Amino acid sequence: MGNIRSLKCRECGKEYEPQFRYVCEECFGPLDVMYREISVNRHTFESREKTYWRYHELLPIADKNNIVSLNAGLTPLQRADRLGEKLGLSEVYVKNDSVNPTFSFKDRPAGVAVSRAKETKLKAVGCASTGNLASATAAHAAKAGLPCYIFAPSDIEHVKIAQALSYGAEFVAVEGTYDDANRIAAIIGESKGYGIVNINMRPYYVEGSKTLAYEVAEQLGWQVPDRLIIPVGSGAMLNAICKGFEELHALGFVDSVKHLKIIAAQPHGCAPIVDAFKRGGDEVIPVEKPDTIAKSLAIGDPGDGMYVLKRLRQYNGLAEEVNDGEIVNGILLLSKTEGIFTEPAGGVSVAVMKKLVEQGEIQKDEKVVCYVTGNGLKTTEAIIGVLPKLNVVKPDAAVISAMIR
Ligand SMILES: *Cc1c(COP(=O)(O)O)cnc(C)c1O
Ligand SMILES: [Zn+2]
Numbered sequence: 001m002g003n004i005r006s007l008k009c010r011e012c013g014k015e016y017e018p019q020f021r022y023v024c025e026e027c028f029g030p031l032d033v034m035y036r037e038i039s040v041n042r043h044t045f046e047s048r049e050k051t052y053w054r055y056h057e058l059l060p061i062a063d064k065n066n067i068v069s070l071n072a073g074l075t076p077l078q079r080a081d082r083l084g085e086k087l088g089l090s091e092v093y094v095k096n097d098s099v100n101p102t103f104s105f106k107d108r109p110a111g112v113a114v115s116r117a118k119e120t121k122l123k124a125v126g127c128a129s130t131g132n133l134a135s136a137t138a139a140h141a142a143k144a145g146l147p148c149y150i151f152a153p154s155d156i157e158h159v160k161i162a163q164a165l166s167y168g169a170e171f172v173a174v175e176g177t178y179d180d181a182n183r184i185a186a187i188i189g190e191s192k193g194y195g196i197v198n199i200n201m202r203p204y205y206v207e208g209s210k211t212l213a214y215e216v217a218e219q220l221g222w223q224v225p226d227r228l229i230i231p232v233g234s235g236a237m238l239n240a241i242c243k244g245f246e247e248l249h250a251l252g253f254v255d256s257v258k259h260l261k262i263i264a265a266q267p268h269g270c271a272p273i274v275d276a277f278k279r280g281g282d283e284v285i286p287v288e289k290p291d292t293i294a295k296s297l298a299i300g301d302p303g304d305g306m307y308v309l310k311r312l313r314q315y316n317g318l319a320e321e322v323n324d325g326e327i328v329n330g331i332l333l334l335s336k337t338e339g340i341f342t343e344p345a346g347g348v349s350v351a352v353m354k355k356l357v358e359q360g361e362i363q364k365d366e367k368v369v370c371y372v373t374g375n376g377l378k379t380t381e382a383i384i385g386v387l388p389k390l391n392v393v394k395p396d397a398a399v400i401s402a403m404i405r
């Protein structure tokens with residue numbers, strides 16, 4: 001069984017053998033992977049391969065031979081001085097996860113879940129997706145040689161559909177919202193015994209995203225930043241990042257996590273967690289019809305919403321939303337200052353950071369890490385309308401020379 005000890009209910013604490021199971025049979029709470037004590041130190045990791053599998057002892061795969069790797073992870077933590085200067089911050093970093101093999105952070109959770117599916121000999125995998133998970137799951141399934149079934153709303157970006165299809169996945173375009181696609185995926189996964197990475201394999205899936213905390217700490221010389229800005233859809237990633245920093249603390253890799261402050265960033269057209277936070281409530285009221293250019297974050301009924309609210313209380317948190325115009329400005333601000341072209345989800349992070357600096361919530365001298373989770377090449381339709389129109393000219397140097405300032 002390797003380092004995996006059990007699956008433990010996040011609500012009532014009941015522990016289960018690490019099988020194909022994802023909710024507690026007593027209370028329907030979500031299950032988290034628990035590990036045996038392991039002996040690792042900082043140096044264990046530092047000399048290893050430059051992928052998130054460098055932390056494999058802390059990931060839920062019993063036998064290394066079952067790892068399905070596209071070499072994702074250990075993405076750049078880019079010091080963003082030009083962006084910082086524009087915002088009035090002295091130490092900002094961008095965790096640039098747009099450069100993963102399928103161009104989003106979803107290669108982390110999908111890679112771990114597909115590896116676990118291989119390890120437990122499931123006959124097929126799949127996912128419910130807002131777009132990026134489709135390609136991440138499909139690509140890892142291709143590498144593993146497993147059939148892959150994607151369930152996604154039919155209105156996601158064309159590139160994301162083309163990309164997933166290219167990896168050989170079967171793509172079910174559901175007429176409806178992400179929540180509709182999710183419900184269908186859950187039923188199919190249950191009835192056919194397929195590993196739906198973000199539903200019935202969720203305990204394993206979420207573990208992949210905690211490497212976003214490990215890497216940032218390692219890249220900062222085993223330090224925990226003061227402030228994180230995290231885009232939120234289902235909330236699984238935010239929760240996993242918190243878990244990651246806590247595990248590093250428990251292992252003695254970092255001194256403290258107490259100073260950490262967390263910001264949840266959502267688009268105005270789908271911000272159920274921000275709404276709940278601002279109401280001061282515990283309950284996340286689902287958004288029936290999400291309407292935003294940040295389609296990756298268009299999850300009306302976020303599975304981990306309640307736990308995000310808990311994390312925000314635990315870590316001096318804030319939650320803020322930005323509208324489509326602000327998101328586009330966030331994309332362009334990042335690309336023009338730092339040379340990083342992100343999709344709207346990354347624009348949400350940047351725009352929320354800008355808004356909260358302007359509101360005086362983020363202080364000038366804080367060490368801030370802004371998570372940029374997906375690539376702009378997947379979503380050019382979101383910004384093409386605000387870019388300068390192309391002026392096609394004859395190949396005449398004199399004319400062109402006169403046109404250029
Ligand atoms: C899925 C996704 C998110 C949100 O992650 P959750 O775990 O659903 O909160 C953020 N950014 C991008 C680019 C995504 O694809
Ligand atoms: Zn329980």
